[in-house]
Ligand code: KG4
């Protein structure tokens with residue numbers, strides 16, 4: 594016995610439709626659900642935002658509206674299914690951009706009403722954790738999740754991905770990906786800034802410039818982050834070099850900035866795992882694709898005896914598969930459905 598779950602994601606600039614199969618063996622109700630990925634189609638409007646250096650909400654909403662139906666069709670075709678094969682629909686209810694969320698929620702309601710199947714409004718952040726089950730199987734309980742993207746930077750204790758996630762800390766200002774995007778703009782690299790900084794850093798010296806590690810003082814909250822001081826430090830350093838008419842060593846600036854971000858993220862994540870006695874860490878979100886972050890996390894987790902799980906980059910960035918995976922866990926947990934008049938919640942907490 595199995596059920597097909599469709600996941601719809603439109604919280605930012607990616608229109609994602611994923612399909613997952615939830616196996617219902619009926620053998621052991623207490624066992625973690627087994628979920629298989631069937632399709633993961635994403636249409637991104639990132640190029641439309643590139644010249645503005647960040648996501649323009651109005652442009653993103655329009656792009657979702659155009660991409661929604663074709664992306665759904667492509668996902669069904671990839672899985673060799675038709676819409677009538679779908680047994681439940683999960684959709685990102687928040688957090689995210691209001692106008693973007695509404696497009697996905699409206700589409701999900703239309704599909705659920707037409708098919709007469711259950712509808713579940715789910716949390717985007719929990720989706721970033723649930724997606725790992727598509728790659729590495731059931732999540733150990735509890736596990737620690739480090740979510741690092743353009744919109745969020747959080748440390749989460751995950752007791753159950755569908756029903757119990759506790760925030761241990763988050764950024765007090767910029768998200769990690771946002772810092773990458775802002776620093777890229779400062780040093781003259783294109784948006785989104787993560788991939789070009791990651792590439793330039795490979796040619797640079799991570800110890801060339803001692804950039805500050807935010808929120809690491811004895812009186813700072815141990816699991817919160819701050820990246821805006823780091824971004825300002827990079828800007829000040831570049832200004833000083835320009836005043837002296839010195840050439841800017843972009844690879845060294847990128848490598849030193851990247852080292853500061855990876856150092857703080859991994860240090861605090863490992864400290865949280867230790868504090869709560871958690872043996873598994875999941876890193877997800879667009880910044881999880883960063884080569885230095887994953888290398889340093891691997892090194893520090895190994896030294897601390899923590900199992901590290903990082904989904905492949907395609908699953909780390911926003912997509913519909915993560916919402917389908919979470920939807921499967923929500924269905925398996927028998928949680929209540931969302932009424933057809935539920936609304937998106939842009940500031941939805943985890
Ligand atoms: O999860 P995501 O696709 O979208 C949300 O923000 O929700 O993450 C996008 C962010 C961008 O800020 C981008 O610069 C960053 O992830 N990113 C990276 C890398 N690839 C993408 N940051 C650092 N290194 C990378 N290789």
Ligand code: ZN
Nearest residue numbers: 717721742911
């Ligand atoms: Zn995201």
